[in-house]
Amino acid sequence: MSHTTNGAANGSVAVAVKVESGGAAAAAAADTSAVAQFDAVQEVVVQFKQICCWVPKLVADPPTFSKAGAARLVGLGPRKDARQSKEEMRQVLFDITGSCEPGEMLALMGPSGGGKTTLLSILGGRTPKQTRAEGQVMFNGARITKRVKRQIGFVLQDDLLYATLTVYETLLFAAMLRLPKHKSKAEKAARVEAVIKALGLTRCRDTIIGDQLRRGVSGGERKRVSVGHELLINPAILLLDEPTSGLDSSAARKLVELLRELASAGRCIITTIHQPSSNIYRQLDTVLLLSQGHPIFYGKGSEAAHWFDRLGFACPFGTNIADWILDLASGEVAGKHPSGEEARLHLIACSEQFLEQDPGGYCGGELDAFGLELRASSRRSSHALELQDAAAVAAKVEAGLAGAAAAVLGEESGEEEAHADAAVAVNGGSTHLGALPSNKAAAAVDIEAGGGDNGKRGSWLQRRGSSKRHMLADRAATGLDRSATGLAASAPGASRWGASYWTQFTTLFIRAVRVRRFETLSHQDFLQFLTVGLVCGMIWWQVGQKDTLYAAQNARGLLFFEGLFLCFRTMFTSLFVWPNEQKMMLKERASGMYRLSAFYLARTASDIPSDLSIPSIFIAIIYLMGGLRHGGWFFLNWLTVLLSTLVAQTLGLLIGATVMVVKTAQTVAAVLMLTFMLVGGFYVTSIPVWIAWIKWLSFLTYTFSLLMKLEFGGRQLWDCSIGDDENFNPSDPWNYVASGQCEPVADLNDSFNTSVDINSPPWEAAVLVGMLLAFRLAVYIALRKKTQ
Template identity: 45%
Template structure:
């Protein structure tokens, strides 16, 4: 006889209607998520989890280095280790809600990150959490949902767009696009996000949805994959009591259909506390209590009465009416079992073996009697024997589940569209449009039709225009790209840890999005400046000028992305880019043409040098320029007595390359572009290694 199908979790079954009744809304019984098949249920176990982190000190100053020497400076940088977790043991079964509680700094977030396979690289760990008896693998991470304390969401996307792109990238390939869209609508309705589905997430400088809605979007981001285990870090942080109760009450129906839920909670209300099954109470990295949440008060009282047999105040104040039958009996039994023992103050210590044994003995009875287990035969467990399930990462039929939800081409497609949407406000902003139009208009007015002059004096002015055109866009693009990956790095780590996409797909899609987003506005600037200044009026020269400037702009952007991907300190990154760009300008060939031999090799490291020479060849290649003795004559050919053609424009304008030479600089710039783009990928790969 086949096992009965477990019921679908509904918000109406969790008592959530009573919570929201005060708002005058009758919430319908909405299906929040389908049940977890028994073959995909996971039991989380962790035994003797201990962790240490380096105790970092400030970086030594240059003065301290000179005074103390290299050895002392090196010793100053060496960090001693500090233990933050001490032998934590526990478990969470399907159908349970385990809460990690304790004061700030007790190790809740550190332990949760270890359980979710997201421990910091600097942490040295002993003890490994197991899922169905096996360590967590990258493929198995797709069955684990992890909600961070800080809501890492793209501010420019709406709530629906955020969940849509997550569904298209994370849900299995076997699902059609219509099924994935239907899953998004289900999550939006179940979490009460209908009213804000088309509102942007927003941030500090741009208003969007409320804090509670942001948190529910973060939870929905993980619920899309229907995870077997859901981990939440401080989901009620920053929320009012009603919103917090609304959110935590949702965890009960999520767990009731075969899902294990582990959450950290700080200062829960009494109503919120009743939604919990298990409690792991932490203090300074030590486990103070582990077991049923409803028995935590009794257990802590017994520990106190063991150390203080005379009661809470004094012997005269301790009586059965004041303590209650259970606590009074416990106190009397403690005094009878340990008469005359010295009184010791209770101190944080690892999990008591007595209580651990008690918890294992009571697991089956508690789960069988809980509402989540009594409604489903599939959630019955044999504690101590584990689940009769295949290893994590396998489907119900025992076959391997593909680690990536979307194919590589689909990842490129959706990541490209998302990258364009996330940058729609910043790239096409009014400020950028006004900036480029004003600078282009000023350039056109300052060099008004100077490009039509055929004299050496006019050509000298045009070289200044070409150099400014190149440097202005390079500076703008480089500094704008400097903070690109720094702003997206945490989001990238979060999504990569969830197995959302390949790093190469993210990088190629992000690079491809640069073309329409970074080249559109500079094009208007080039058109305005080019024709107002009267540069070479031919279609070939115009498009060659545009392509050359765009190529140099992409090279400059690549350098900014490379520095931003390798240096995470903003001031350090800005200093590196500013000094490098100034060096590139000085050796570019406009300010100084006769650079000393011993330092002239620096020009071959400057993309400004190659870009400037390329623009000179495009503008003056094949043209005849006249020397009119320093005068600026409108038509030099009409004044042969004053003007004569210059035999070498390179010598006349003090150029480093002949304008009539073959434009080999294009190949060098393309080489720089490819090299720096590859180095960016290598830097990102190193930064995200182990995720």
């Protein structure tokens, strides 16, 4: 492999890459020259030391009405992120140490459940909430900060993309949000085009991503879009979880070749990989093989065969070495041992013993020097027993870390900015471990020492450097420009957020509208409102035009139904919003794409046109067909119902955001709405005193009361129950009074048995606005908690 520096253009260095491995570049789908067009990345060394991780033995119940769920729902239960003690947890990663350098492609391999995803998440600073991790992850010698985290590309195992956006839209929206604000829109679009070209996505540029319902791009293309999503920020570190899973061998090979090229241009690529073909395996520089969380090999991919051969597990002729080592890690090969499991434990003991001698070093050539095989065999039985006892291992790890005050990963304290500054200081020079200027190396060691490592780290760094000498020497010959600037201070004026607040809001708003272009304002919605409106109009035909008490009682039903129907519908639609968006929100927030408030405002604002436009047709139909009060009253009725609909929408959002499980949210919403409906003032007018307060919690009470005021406030009605109500002529009521068929209604409040004076000012509007604002704020707080 060779690298050549093309020279500087516009202040950035373009790196042309020529990949010679097996003519792979020629076969790559991606346009290699496009990869070379990316700005040179600053070089970052990722180091991880003694990573241990514990996961809960029992998964917490989702919030339901069962058990503690209900208590948690109302905030009385134990905090969800309350830490379990180690005894209640299961250790899934044991003392993993290693590093990845610019230009290196490190593969995390191992059988399913081996801990690859967990380790990758920890390396990317995304330790899942319920898990507990210990150890250190350093980027150019400094601890991860939120700002550094945002500059790491992280491709999840499952592609998480909006199915209804096209490839171009997906990348463009991401570019608008992730690229720094000093870049113009044209520059961002140009970056998107470069990524599309580099990833070979030109043919499907305008195809939607698709899902089970709508056919879109192929699986391989979707995976490349996921990679492109991260590539947009031109990350120095790219972490990928199973990028080749679900791809056919050719698509997988092309993708890995692309990763190889990206690595060759000075990036750190760390990827988990499942059963690579021999072609793919050859592209990997370094392999970290995990067996149930234990490293059983860490070294150059090309040396794995030798390592296992020396330990008595020679790869049989014709077997793909990747398959062979996975079989070994799964405990499926017994060799000279009584069982595969015994053999696996022996291999764990061997690598552990070797790596103990050379922490962070490679398993490999110096095997004989350590006389490892002999010593490992003699220790095997006792060590095997120890390994089987997770608690013993945990204790051992803890003892090893005692006094080290090892960083607890996944947590960021108020020290964050201090660390960010430290990162800038440390990263000011070359990032070669072997070539760290002494003052920088000292700074790196200082930061570690600050973590309580008592200088141990310095010798570890030294050893780590020496064990990779050969690889560094290779790279020194490549002529790559290594004048790295600090990772945290990469972009000019690097700020916490890529785009400005306004750009975040507008981009997210447009994206939210585009994402739902197949659902919103659909024909079904239109037909639904039209049909229900027409049916209501016919049932309550011109009921509002008669001024009799009898007609008014009917009109009350119409008014109540008008608000109820729209509120019910909107509320149940909005329950789905946050549970559906949660995964995407968590992913994008972890990449620091936007502020939560910008997403929240944009997402909810994007719903408003559809939540309010078609309902307006419904309101108009029933108002006109029902013959409700003529004149400007229509406008006020419309405003009231829309306000109430917004309150219902917000309540739905609140329930969804609090519960985040659609089924539970539906149950909560049904109970609430039915209660609100019953006490809303139409069905039950005299509620027992001790429970009467409930009606004041119901927004339907205020809506109905306001609609009643608008329709009947200041109106004279006639009670014709003694005569023939059907023949009553509202234009000549006194005639009926004179004939004894009707009499004027003296007190409407009495007749309707209302608790609010129909002729009082419309204060309910203020209550509804207050509820709307309070619920909106509560939704934001709930979302904050759920996405922390």
